[in-house]
Amino acid sequence: MxxxxxxxxxxxxxxxxxxxxxxxxxxxxxxxxxxxxxxxxxxxxxxxxxxxxxxxxxxxxxxxxxxxxxxxxxxxxxxxxxxxxxxxxxxxxxxxxxxxxxxxxxxxxxxxxxRAAFPPVTGVSAPDGAPGEGVCALRDLDDCRRLLALVRPGAPVVVLGGGVLGLEAARGLQSRGARVSVVESSPWIMRRQIDRPAADILRRRYDALGVRVHSWRVASRWIPGTGLELDDGRVLPGDALVVTAGVxxxxxxxxxxxxxxxxxxxxxxxxxxxxxxxxxxxxxxxxxxxxxxxxxxxxxxxxxxxxxxxGIEPQALYSGSRPVTRLKAEGIELTAFGEVHTDDNDEDLETLTVSDPHGGRYAKLVVREDRLVGSVLLGFPEAAATLSQLHDTGAPVPADRLALLQGAVPAPVGQEAGAQAAPVVCRCNAVTRDDLEQAWLDGARTRETIAAATRATTGCGGCVRDVNALLSGWDDKSPVG
Amino acid sequence: MTTTHCPYCALQCAMSLEPGPDGRPAARPAPFPTNRGGLCRKGWTSAEVLGVPDRLTRPLLRKDRTEDLVEVDWDTALDHVAERLLALRAEHGPDAVAVFGSGGLTNEKSYTLGKFARLALGTSQIDYNGRFCMSSAAAAGNKAFGLDRGMPFPLTDVGSSKVVLLAGANPAETMPPMMGHLSAPRLIVIDPRRSATAQVALDNGGLHLAPRPGTDLALALGLSHLMGARGWIDRDYLEERTTGFERAWEHAAAWWPEITEQVTGVPAVALREAADMLGAAAREHSAYILTGRGSEQHAKGTDTVSAWINLALALGLPGREGSGYGCITGQGNGQGGREHGQKADQLPGYRRIDDPAARAHVASVWGVDPDTLPGPGRSAFELLDSLGEGGGPRAMLLFGSNPVVSAPDSSRIRSRLNSLDLLVTADFVLSETAALGDVVLPVAQWAEESGTMTNLEGRVLRRNRALPPPEGVRTDLEVLAALAVRLGQPADRFPTEPDTVLAELGRATAGAPADYSGVTPERLASGEALYWPVRAGAEPTPRLFLDAFAHPDGRARLVPVAHRPPAEVTDEAYPLIATTGRLMGHYQSGAQTRRVPELAGAEPEVYVEVHPDTAAHAGLGEGDLAAVTSRRGVTRARVRLTPTARLDTVFLPFHYAGEQAANNLTNPALDPTSRMPEFKVSAVRLEPAR
CATH class of the missing domain: 3.50.50.60 (FAD/NAD(P)-binding domain)
Structure with a gap:
């Protein structure tokens, strides 16, 4: 060295x-x-x-x-x-x-x-702390290889823990052809990051993919070769158990x-x-x-x-982050950050909620003093990108929050852009429709003569179609008559 | 009638000049592959610049900075300059005199300027304004391919491809006739703004990805990542024609779509859509990646361009007919200007000044001992920033450039120029920078002299003289020759006939990467498409790299690059990002186009493009006068509300001077390789102007 x-x-x-x-x-x-x-x-x-x-x-x-x-x-x-x-x-x-x-x-x-925390459920871990038969975490590359060796297309798999990692693993296993169930001991999945209505719609989305989600259910026993027994006595079939129940x-x-x-x-x-x-x-x-x-x-x-x-910046400090949770599951766009479990009686908070169970979409924006303090966005991919940056930079939230969710931010009332002058047909040469009409009245009847008279169509060429359409529309009539 | 090429951008549209109804010359478009018979409004009105009322026709001189410039005769002016230069050199050594050139100068002038600096002045202190626009792509291209020709293929090739990704390029605004080549392919436009080009992309079934300024390197890595995850990478090509994929890929491994979304603000779904659109076209060898100033003008511009080139290489695009990577050069002779020795580290033909063989070859053509050639000098911003300082130059000769408007942190540049013992400018009008001079030399422009230009495709073409310069005006070549003689050079060492210079340039570049030895007046006049390298008696090279890249092993190199934040990040005092760019009606510092009534009338003053919501928070409405303030200065600009703008970004065109200059704001943080300033990201605040 x-x-x-x-x-x-x-x-x-x-x-x-x-x-x-x-x-x-x-x-x-x-x-x-x-x-x-x-x-x-x-x-x-x-x-x-x-x-x-x-x-x-x-x-x-x-x-x-x-x-x-x-x-x-x-x-x-x-x-x-x-x-x-x-x-x-x-x-x-x-x-x-x-x-x-x-x-x-x-x-x-x-x-x-x-490291993965293994819940104290019979059969999940051996007395020495090692994973039980058919049980696997998803923390490192070796876990991942072991899991892929356990999972065959069509085989049943149980995911224990309906947090971000569990839901991502479930989506991945499902797309590989496994039949997947998810068990979550909290009242709803992604309990820390999203609110209950969002979780309900998210559960439906997983349901539609064929992934069964069992919330507020505690596992009682892992039976190798059979599956996971729940506290209500049901047994979810599973060749493998993936433990994603926290770290x-x-x-x-x-x-x-x-x-x-x-x-x-x-x-x-x-x-x-x-x-x-x-x-x-x-x-x-x-x-x-x-x-x-x-x-x-x-x-x-x-x-x-x-x-x-x-020593490049010896005074540098870390004062906390504004992390964003982003579920990586193909076809499901979920973003969550900040305070989302808010008290509806808090008068300092403005909360906007959009729930669209049919469309599989849900949005919640929590705003305090014009600043975004938390959000859940399921199925609003364009807005999620904008909103998570607003949260990150602490910039003010635009006035029209509903439009923001649609991915467009229109001008607030009284802030419209200036009135457009005569419509420009050829941008490259600033030729308006009026200019073209004048050229026509002066005798230009073809695109070539119009171009010679006005320069229209000679820049990027993008207006050729528009100019041709105007010419054929005017034909031998007066354009203004 | 004279057939020539436009005085402005690197598209070099062909045009004819003939007397108009008023007897003065007028420009009309002429057929040529790049402009296909088109012109933008700058080109149509270009001949008006020949007759501007404030044209300089007599040298101006002041012996005391506190006095006004007064008209003198040429001998008085040149004698004064030579006398002062000799005195400063005697007192402080040859590096006390600096030269600043331009990507607007012809090849013959660029070449002669470099030779004049090294021989007549003996100075290493020469650089040019191309550092502000193309040097990042040049550096990245050299690293990847072993050679930098902006587009290593004819522009017409692009038109028949399926998908073109434009990263930080806005040709619909800056070189409109180029859009004729982009009407058939679907476009993926990367630009923080919904530019005219981005709108064309959306209208024609393409995509617009609008990253937060300063995050485009992360975006390129994110797209590369997706190419791997979605199976679009061309493994056979990487194996046969490249090195370095594995290490470069590891940097992309950290940029999965969701983290890329958080940093860039571009939705992960849009990234996936773009990756698939580009990847599918690449699979058919029918895609191009083109970069512009938006990728380059950052303190990490070279790495950003490298990231785009890596993506192109991972997809197997370069060095194949029908696909490729190219840089869209901006300035009229931005390509030739970076090849022939007006760069601090360079000798003609894209030779390196620290290469003994290159020095020996060029010295033998110049008839001098190689040991007398100076070594590398300071790059443009560093050169300007060192003027009049402790060890910096005391005098500067400036040709074809207006850095008071075009360089970052204008007020600093102005104070540096003012601290010189002698500033000599050569211009055809009293530009903002020329007005600071102790001596102003009136020189010919564009259609008043002939010379060669190398366009954005690396095609050498000839601008023909259409009319004589006004009485009293000299060409740059004549000025340099007259000064050289006064500085003790033999008279025949600095020819004034462009064709004589071209012949010498051919000998100096023979065997070099940018070999012009086969470029002759006869071949140029015949209309032959002379893409360099064009060796004496040999065919030109329309498409480079089809068989091998220019590195000794014939392979292209993927350069591992990592994203990092811009040099200046936003905070509470400066919460917005200002980014700068161009307008269709103006060119560079506006010294020419602001003097054309039709162009000046359409965009008479600077504006700041801002989202209506952002404006409302600042207490501003449409048409209000805003003060945009950065840590370096203030620009007063008219508010233009733009609902498609990012909430965190404002845009200002940089063509204006004084308190309207966008470069009052910009950050002179430099790219470590290309030494290009970070024009595209400044932290600012927005408030009503008082």
């Missing part, structure tokens, strides 16, 4: 999407490795890949090769895969790896991510080293933990602004921390 003399040593534990992004950002900010030397260690044997697209792999849209993420090839970054960190000594500033070696650091970045942050390394943790590793706006030289980003981190579970806040944290630790 060619470490530049004087470069500070940063060790990153975790080569997932956020750890890899931190390395990439560092490489961009410090391309010659003059400021820092970054060593990334990842427990998986694969190079970093885009975990978000695992459900797309299930759907058959991607191969493993297609979701690989870039590895910086700058002298300041070293990536070591297939190595797990087993212990952390904050006093000695060393991380010990599972091959027995240790890495010294000046700054440590924990990007250990999260648990990988916080043990920090916790064992005496760093403060709750459900995640506690960090402040500088992304430092209770130990100033140890930082945490992504799903393992717990920031007061929330946001774990989506990649976008983790990437923003990686960017901020890279600017801090390279």
């Amino acid at each position: 060619n470490t530049v003399q004087g470069a500070r040593r940063i060790v990153v534990v975790g080569n997932g999407m956020v750890g890899a992004r931190f390395a990439e950002e560092t490489a961009r900010l410090d391309p010659l490795g003059e400021r820092v030397h970054v060593t990334v260690v990842g427990a998986e044997h694969h190079p970093a890949y885009n975990r978000v697209l695992l459900s797309g792999m299930v759907a058959g849209d991607y191969t493993a090769d297609q979701i690989r993420l870039p590895v910086p090839d700058t002298p300041g970054v070293t990536v070591r895969t297939g190595l797990a960190a087993v212990s952390l000594d904050t006093a000695g500033r060393t991380v010990t790896l599972d091959d027995g070696t240790a890495l010294e650091y000046d700054e440590l970045v924990l990007a250990t991510g999260a 648990r942050g990988n916080i043990e390394l920090a916790k064992d080293a005496g760093i403060e943790v709750e459900h995640g590793i506690l960090v402040d706006d500088t992304l430092a933990t209770s130990d100033a030289r140890v930082h945490a980003v992504g799903d393992c981190a717990q920031h007061p602004g929330g946001g774990a579970g989506l990649v976008q806040p983790g990437w923003e944290q990686a960017g901020v921390l890279a600017r801090r630790l390279t």
Whole structure:
């Protein structure tokens, strides 16, 4: 390893999407490795890949090769895969790896991510914590490969957990030809991100695809080879069970080293933990602004921390994100963000709701003081793009919110554009209909003579048809008569 | 009657000049493949520029900046210039004198200007305004293909394809006759605005994707991502004709449609539709990707163009008949102007000034020792920004350019030019920049002299002289020759006859990437379509890369590129993005077109295009006078309400001067490779003007 003399040593534990992004950002900010030397260690044997697209792999849209993420090839970054960190000594500033070696650091970045939480249901996990027979999570590439090996076209599959990942996996499995059921223990699917009316319409959309959704039902037993037994005694047939019932942050390394943790590793706006030289980003981190579970806040944290630790912007702060949840399920356009479980009696809030169960569409906009504070959009793909950017930038919401949902934003009352002058036929040469009439009255009867007299049709040529139509309409009559 | 080509853009429409009813010359369209007998309103009215009332016909001089310019004779002016240049050189060294050129100059002038700088002045400090428009695409094209010819195929090829993607290009506004080639294909237009071209796309069954300004690199990566996910990638082509796909692809892997939507504001459904439309046409080898200034004028413009080229390569478009990638060059001689040595790092023929073999060849043609040639100098904005500073040049000679209007951060440029010991400008009217000069030299324009231009397809063509220049006016070549002699150069080293210069340019470029050695007056006069390279006695090259790309291994290279935010992001104080561009009725800084009554009358003043809702929040209505303010300056512009505009983006055309100059706002953050400024993204606020 060619470490530049004087470069500070940063060790990153975790080569997932956020750890890899931190390395990439560092490489961009410090391309010659003059400021820092970054060593990334990842427990998986694969190079970093885009975990978000695992459900797309299930759907058959991607191969493993297609979701690989870039590895910086700058002298300041070293990536070591297939190595797990087993212990952390904050006093000695060393991380010990599972091959027995240790890495010294000046700054440590924990990007250990999260793992699937397996609910305490008989048969779902073996006594040693490993998945039971026919059971599979969907957190990493190995899970994905195992799942694809379990699923045959026409075979029944049960998805346990009707959150974003579960619904994406269900859509992907269904498009591969599996018969899919989804079980959700909350009153409705995507309970955290969307309101109940939206969930009802979303459930109907899945129903139409042949995916059965069972909300507010608790699993009682996984019977390998048969299926999943529910609390009401029904058994949903399943050759495989996909567990997408939430995640648990990988916080043990920090916790064992005496760093403060709750459900995640506690960090402040500088992304430092209770130990100033140890930082945490992504799903393992717990920031007061929330946001774990989506990649976008983790990437923003990686960017901020890279600017801090390279000294490019040592005062950079992470003050929380405005994450957007976007369901990736073919044919279903669902976007949700911000506060959507609002109190109808809150007088500071204006809520616009459009429900179209027949069309499979639903929209809810929550506005406070002209700013969008939350939204659910099912089946409004054009509006979703505009609205999520309004939310992101905090720009004011246009006056006509209903029109906004239709993808067009008309002028507010009193703000119409100026009256058009005489209609222009040939834009390139600013020739109006009046000009053409005058030329006709002056004797021009063919497109060629009209062109010679007015220049119409000689620019882009787009008005040839219009000019011909006018000429044939006028024929030998007076155009104005 | 004289048949020639238009004085404005790189389409170089053919036209005839003949006396009109009033006896003054008038332009009429002439048949030619690029304009197919058409002209836009700029072309139709171009001859009026020949007779503008404020034409300069006598040199102007002031020995003290506080005094007015006064008319002097040529010897007085040139003697003064030479004397001052020699004194500054003696005191501060040869790099104390800088030269600034233009993509509007003929090949012969570009060539002579570069030679004049290196030999007569001995300075490395020469660059040109093409840095503001085509250098990002040039850099990306060189990286990918080993050669930069804007369109490596005739424009007429495009017309028979099924789909054309236009990224940051608005030809319906900026070069209307080009649209004749785009009427049959379906168009996918990438532009933050519902431009005239975007409207044509929608009217003809195509698509308009309107990304937030500064996110088009993410959009290109997002489309590349979808090509992989939806199976449109041409694996055999990548295997046989390219290198670097795997690494470039990894950057696209992070841009799935939904995240691309969040960053760009383009709906994922629209991305999928565009990917399938383009992918299906590419499968039939019947698609083109063309980029314009909207892709280029960013602090990441080179990478953005690389991302579009990567997409074209992934689809197997370049180097095949019927499909391809091209850059739509803007300035009249933007192509030839970037080939013949007025760039800081370049010698004629697209040779590199740091290449010993190139130096030896050119030095032998010029009859000098290669060691006497200076090395690379500063790029355009850096050059302008260094003027009069500690180590920067103390004098500048400026030809065919108006940077006070066209460069970013106008007030800074103005103060830098004012800090010079000597500013010499050559122009035909007293443009905003010429007016700052200590010496203003009245020179011939367009139809008053002949010379060659290289159009957007890389076709060399000849502009013919239609009439003599007014009494007292000299050509740029005559000015350079007269100065060179006064600076101690042999008289025969700087010929003034364009054909003599062309012959020498041919020898200097023989064997170079842009080889003009076969371009002769006779072949030009015959109407032969001389696409370069055209070697002496050989056939021209209408289509490059059909057998191999220009890298030594014959393969095209995909360059891994990553998206990053623009140099300036919006915040509470500057919540909107201003983006700049062009109008049909004006050309560049407007020095010519603002003097044509018909054009000036149609668009007499700058406007700001703004969404009605955004305007309402700013307390503005249609026709109100707005102050648009960035961290660098203010532009006062008339509000034009545009319901198709993005809520977060305002647009201003940049053809106007003074407090109407859009470049009062723009950010001079430079692309690290092309050194092009970020004209397309400035954070601004909008309020009523007081």
